[in-house]
């Protein structure tokens with residue numbers, strides 16, 4: 001059964017003439033870890049922001065556990081746990097307050113939230129600092145609290161944007177284990193990355209996106225069979241080894257345009 005169905009998704013930012021995501025379709029099935037691979041600027045985060053309802057979509061449809069993210073956003077979102085690439089959190093809260101806040105939003109009972117949070121705090125070595133303010137944490141610590149907040153309601157679909165960036169080897173190992181465990185329990189994980197060795201080790205299936213278009217989808221063997229190259233690295237490089245000049249979008253412009261995309265501006269179409 002498909003936990004997530006993406007059908008002909010297209011996304012054009014209001015201030016841009018090109019399509020950031022161009023007519024992509026794929027399913028994520030129950031029990032699988034699905035890797036979304038692509039170079040910088042390929043359209044991974046844009047796709048993820050459409051899936052999670054952060055950005056409006058231009059064309060196409062997305063459903064999570066049968067609920068459309070456009071027509072039935074609350075039901076769709078109740079089934080998602082999301083770890084964004086910039087781990088934006090309420091940094092004035094302590095880690096415990098943040099986890100409780102997330103648990104409250106998703107109506108998680110006191111007992112369940114304690115069992116889940118304690119296990120992950122232990123796993124990520126954060127039990128000692130749970131009553132400290134998040135603003136005092138390092139990048140990796142914030143990332144791990146974000147992971148705990150995203151999993152506290154045990155979502156059917158766990159979505160992570162570049163989750164391993166900045167994690168130390170132990171935390172990275174624990175996070176990969178957590179992804180696999182989550183899927184073994186009948187859930188699914190969808191994460192973006194350009195770390196090929198991680199994708200190769202952890203994923204049941206992979207999609208490769210380049211310049212907004214889906215180039216290949218399948219398990220590793222299928223992907224290798226479709227290509228004349230023999231390793232995922234060679235395949236990735238031969239698909240994506242061009243177009244560096246198109247990836248020069250300044251970060252501040254991106255944030256500014258994203259704001260306009262959601263809230264509008266007079267010049268936008």
Ligand SMILES: Nc1ncnc2c1ncn2[C@@H]1O[C@H](COP(=O)(O)OP(=O)(O)OP(=O)(O)O)[C@@H](O)[C@H]1O
Pocket residue numbers: 013015016020038039040041042043044045046047194246249253254255256257258259261
């Ligand atoms: N807010 C925005 N306004 C206009 N264009 C944008 C905006 N955000 C992203 N883009 C453009 O959309 C395309 C896809 O960007 P996206 O952030 O989805 O890439 P990505 O695959 O997540 O890259 P990375 O690996 O660097 O995170 C790029 O061409 C980028 O310049």
Ligand SMILES: [Mg+2]
Pocket residue numbers: 044045046085161
């Ligand atoms: Mg990105």
